[in-house]
Amino acid sequence: xxxxxxxxxxxxxxxxxxxxxxxxxxxxxxxxxxxxxxxxxxxxxxxxxxxxxxxxxxxxxxxxxxxxxxxxxxxxxxxxxxxxxxxxxxxxxxxxxxxxxxxxxxxxxxxxxxxxxxxxxxxxxxxxxxxxxxxxxxxxxxxxxxxxxxxxxxxxxxxxxxxxxxxxxxxxxxxxxxxxxxxxxxxxxxxxxxxxxxxxxxxxxxxxxxxxxxxxxxxxxxxxxxxxxxxxxxxxxxxxxxxxxxxxxxxxxxxxxxxxxxxxxxxxxxxxxxxxxxxxxxxxxxxxxxxxxxxxxxxxxxxxxxxxxxxxxxxxxxxxxxxxxxxxxxxxxxxxxxxxxxxx
Numbered sequence: 001x002x003x004x005x006x007x008x009x010x011x012x013x014x015x016x017x018x019x020x021x022x023x024x025x026x027x028x029x030x031x032x033x034x035x036x037x038x039x040x041x042x043x044x045x046x047x048x049x050x051x052x053x054x055x056x057x058x059x060x061x062x063x064x065x066x067x068x069x070x071x072x073x074x075x076x077x078x079x080x081x082x083x084x085x086x087x088x089x090x091x092x093x094x095x096x097x098x099x100x101x102x103x104x105x106x107x108x109x110x111x112x113x114x115x116x117x118x119x120x121x122x123x124x125x126x127x128x129x130x131x132x133x134x135x136x137x138x139x140x141x142x143x144x145x146x147x148x149x150x151x152x153x154x155x156x157x158x159x160x161x162x163x164x165x166x167x168x169x170x171x172x173x174x175x176x177x178x179x180x181x182x183x184x185x186x187x188x189x190x191x192x193x194x195x196x197x198x199x200x201x202x203x204x205x206x207x208x209x210x211x212x213x214x215x216x217x218x219x220x221x222x223x224x225x226x227x228x229x230x231x232x233x234x235x236x237x238x239x240x241x242x243x244x245x246x247x248x249x250x251x252x253x254x255x256x257x258x259x260x261x262x263x264x265x266x267x268x269x270x271x272x273x274x275x276x277x278x279x280x281x282x283x284x285x286x287x288x289x290x291x292x293x294x295x296x297x298x299x300x301x302x303x304x305x306x307x308x309x310x311x312x313x314x315x316x317x318x319x320x321x322x323x324x325x326x327x328x329x330x331x332x333x334x335x336x337x338x339x340x341x342x343x344x
Contacts, residue, residue: 003314015095015104015311023065032071034130039326040075042337044280044302045203045230047131047161051075051322052337053293056284056305057135057164061111063118070130073318078305079118080135081166084151086114087139090171094253097311098246102288103260104308106237107253109171110137115155122159134160135207140172150190157200165191168209168236170254176209181219188227203230210235210260210267210285217267221274231280231302234268238285257308261286265299272300277342288313290324297325297337298344 010018035050042049054076055069063079070077089111096105112118115136122132136152138145149165157163165187167178178187194200206229208220224232237254244259264285271281283301287293288309296304310317334340 003316007312007314011097011099014093015097016092019059019095023060026065026068029068029071031067034067034070034128035073035075040322040329040337042302044282045162045205047203049075049131049303052297052301052303053318053322053325054078054131054133054282054303054305055310055318056307057081057166058106058108059307059310062113063121063132063134066122066132067125067128067130070132072315073322076131076133076161076303078133078135078164079122080112080164081110081137081169082112082115082118082134082152082156083110083137083139084115084142084148084155085139086117087112096248096251096253098244098248098257099312100245101249101257101259102309102312103244103246103255103257104311105248105251105253105255107171107251109140110169115152119155119159122156125159131161133162133164133205135164135166137166137169137172138175145175145178146187146190149187150194153191153194153204154200157195157202160202162203162205162230164205164207164233166207166236168207170209170211170237170239179208179212179216179220181223184220184223185227188223188229192227192229205229205231205233205282207233207236208271210238210263211240212267212270214270217270217274221271221279224279225275229279231282232271232275233282233284233305234271234301235264235285238263256285257312258286258288261288261292265295268296268301269299272342287321288317290321290328293321293325294328294340295344297340298342300342302338302341 283296
């Protein structure tokens with residue numbers, strides 16, 4: 001109710017400024033405990049998730065408020081994307097609300113303060129409870145992007161509940177080429193080779209784009225299975241443009257929110273079919289309700305994430321979705337999330 005009253009004022013602000021105000025507000029909010037395991041608790045990659053709903057990266061790029069986000073009800077939090085060196089990102093304006101479509105277009109370009117600053121903040125978390133993943137990327141002007149990921153993994157792995165390798169942003173030129181089979185094999189060979197060293201043995205997830213051909217899906221699945229990845233995150237924003245109402249529909253960048261929902265759901269099904277359920281999947285893209293989240297679980301996702309929907313629904317969205325998911329799980333006769341995964 002409070003957010004419904006506040007939203008018109010926030011929407012009069014530039015979207016990037018409104019986002020910074022939101023993060024600043026969370027810094028001032030009273031500390032709330034991370035969630036305890038409940039009826040929706042589940043396990044993935046050896047991690048015990050109190051519920052399957054996470055905050056996607058992009059909201060807290062620099063690891064400023066991970067515990068405040070967990071206190072909103074989310075079962076896990078993913079910070080980043082972080083690059084080895086600080087990066088200002090693309091020229092402004094670069095973030096657009098498409099209110100008529102309940103969507104967002106961004107061409108942020110991995111703007112962040114760099115891994116070193118974020119690592120210092122995360123080190124101050126100490127032993128606080130809560131699953132905090134770290135999403136890493138490559139600098140735009142890097143001469144060796146594989147080395148960027150290797151250096152990034154080395155810096156964050158000791159502090160991360162899991163590490164996500166993000167090779168699917170459309171806003172860093174050439175980055176999505178790392179999804180090609182040979183390039184992906186080389187990248188994962190380097191990163192997972194380091195994971196065998198003491199102190200670096202954390203789950204590794206790979207975030208992929210929704211804009212993939214069937215052969216791409218087969219290739220990525222093959223590499224992920226051979227390399228022993230712990231999960232695939234399906235999916236990032238899309239460069240495609242379904243029919244949109246907003247005057248800003250033609251802005252360049254990645255589209256997220258409601259118009260991405262069907263494409264992201266289909267891509268999740270595609271990866272489920274390609275892998276035969278042999279690799280866990282995390283569903284992202286266009287999730288805004290309990291029904292959306294439950295459909296993703298039934299289609300094969302073990303966990304789910306959102307971000308854009310909170311722009312329109314406010315910080316209470318996590319608890320509303322989780323309450324609805326629990327009712328849907330009971331309705332369909334399941335006693336755990338794990339039982340429902342891939343049951344459609």
